[in-house]
Amino acid sequence: MENRMNSPAADATPSSGLQTLLAWLYVGVPLFWGVSQTFIKALALFQ
Numbered sequence: 001m002e003n004r005m006n007s008p009a010a011d012a013t014p015s016s017g018l019q020t021l022l023a024w025l026y027v028g029v030p031l032f033w034g035v036s037q038t039f040i041k042a043l044a045l046f047q
Contacts, residue, residue: 015023
């Protein structure tokens, strides 16, 4: 069985909480905007 502790992923430094937050915001803000715009336009179809 291979030793997973020698894998490249194990050598990477863990990200800080700030980096994680910024990454989620980078993805989440445009995603939320797109979903909200889709919802608004879908509502117009039912009026």
